Amino acid sequence: INDMTDSWQECMNHCVDVTKQAGKIVREALEKDIAVMEKSSPTDLVTETDQRVEKLIISAIREKYPTHCFIGEESVAAGAPSVLSDGPTWIIDPIDGTTNFVHRFPFVSVSIGFTVNKEVEFGIVYSCMEDKMYTARRGKGAFCNGLPIKVSGQEDITKSLVLTEMGLKKDPEHFKTVMDNIQKILNVPVHGVRCPGSAAVNMCLVACGAADAYYHQGIYCWDMAGGAALVTEAGGVIVDITGGPFDLMSRRLIVASSPRVAQRIAQELTVFPCGRDDAPCSH
Ligand code: 2AM
Ligand code: CA
Numbered sequence: 698i699n700d701m702t703d704s705w706q707e708c709m710n711h712c713v714d715v716t717k718q719a720g721k722i723v724r725e726a727l728e729k730d731i732a733v734m735e736k737s738s739p740t741d742l743v744t745e746t747d748q749r750v751e752k753l754i755i756s757a758i759r760e761k762y763p764t765h766c767f768i769g770e771e772s773v774a775a776g777a778p779s780v781l782s783d784g785p786t787w788i789i790d791p792i793d794g795t796t797n798f799v800h801r802f803p804f805v806s807v808s809i810g811f812t813v814n815k816e817v818e819f820g821i822v823y824s825c826m827e828d829k830m831y832t833a834r835r836g837k838g839a840f841c842n843g844l845p846i847k848v849s850g851q852e853d854i855t856k857s858l859v860l861t862e863m864g865l866k867k868d869p870e871h872f873k874t875v876m877d878n879i880q881k882i883l884n885v886p887v888h889g890v891r892c893p894g895s896a897a898v899n900m901c902l903v904a905c906g907a908a909d910a911y912y913h914q915g916i917y918c919w920d921m922a923g924g925a926a927l928v929t930e931a932g933g934v935i936v937d938i939t940g941g942p943f944d945l946m947s948r949r950l951i952v953a954s955s956p957r958v959a960q961r962i963a964q965e966l967t968v969f970p971c972g973r974d975d976a977p978c979s980h
C-alpha cells in the first residue's frame with residue numbers, strides 16, 4: 698500500500714514531465730514574434746504564452762489529480778482566488794521573468810511549488826533558455842539536471858553577491874525605498890548586487906552557490922513557492938524581510954547561504970507595506 702509520502706513522489710514526477718513540456722513551449726515561443734500586453738501598469742507585462750502555458754499546466758495536473766487545489770498567477774489575474782488551504786495545492790508561475798522573455802534575456806523559468814498543510818513538499822524550477830531543471834523534494838536534497846546542488850555557505854556579507862529586483866515601482870515613495878535599500882546593501886559593502894529578472898531563478902542561483910543572497914518585497918507566492926524548496930534543500934535559509942519566520946503568503950523574503958548573512962541583510966533593509974497574497978491590496 699502506498700503511503701502519502703510515495704504519492705507526493707508520484708506528483709513530483711508528473712510535475713517534472715509537465716514542467717518540461719511547458720518549458721519547451723516557452724522556448725519555442727521565443728523563436729516567434731511575441732505579442733506583449735500590459736496588466737496593471739506599462740511595466741507589468743503578460744503574453745499569450747503566459748496564459749496558454751498556465752492553462753496547459755493546470756489541465757495536465759488536474760486530469761491526474763482532480764481534487765487538488767491550484768493557485769496560478771494568470772488564473773488569479775483572471776479573478777481566481779489566491780488563498781492557501783491545507784489541502785494539496787499546486788502554486789504555478791507559468792513564466793517567471795516575463796520581461797526577460799519579451800526581450801529574450803536568458804533568465805526565464807517555469808516555476809511550480811506543491812504544498813500540503815501549507816508547507817512546500819517539493820519545488821520545480823525549469824530555466825528554459827539555459828535548459829536547467831531544478832528539483833527539490835522536502836528532506837531529499839536539491840538538484841540541477843539530476844546533480845546535487847548546495848549553497849555557497851558564505852557567512853560573511855562583505856564577501857557576498859546579493860540578488861534583488863528593481864521592479865514594481867508604483868508610487869515615488871515605494872520606489873525610493875527600493876532604491877535606498879539597494880544603496881544600503883551596496884554600502885555594507887558587498888561584492889555586488891545583481892538583478893537577473895526572475896525570482897525563481899534568483900532562488901536557484903542562491904541554491905547552487907552562484908550567488909549568496911536574494912531579497913525582494915512585493916512579489917507573490919507563485920514567485921517564491923518553487924524556489925523555496927530549492928533553497929531550503931540546498932542548505933540555505935529563507936526568512937521574512939524583518940528577519941522573522943518566512944511566510945509564503947507574505948509577499949516578501951530574504952534568501953541566503955547562511956543565517957548570518959540573512960540576518961545581516963534584514964538589519965539593513967527598510968520594510969514597506971505590500972499586503973498579502975490572501976488579502977490583496979493596491980501594491
Ligand atoms: P513575473 O515575470 O512572473 O511577473 C522581476 O522583477 C521579478 O518580479 C519576476 O520574478 C517577476 O515575475 C516578479 N514580479 C512580480 N510581480 C511583478 C510585477 N507586477 N511587475 C514586474 N515583475 C513582477
Ligand atoms: Ca507577471
Ligand code: CA
Pocket residue numbers: 790792793794896919920
Ligand atoms: Ca513571477
Ligand code: CA
Pocket residue numbers: 747770790791792793794795
Ligand atoms: Ca509569471
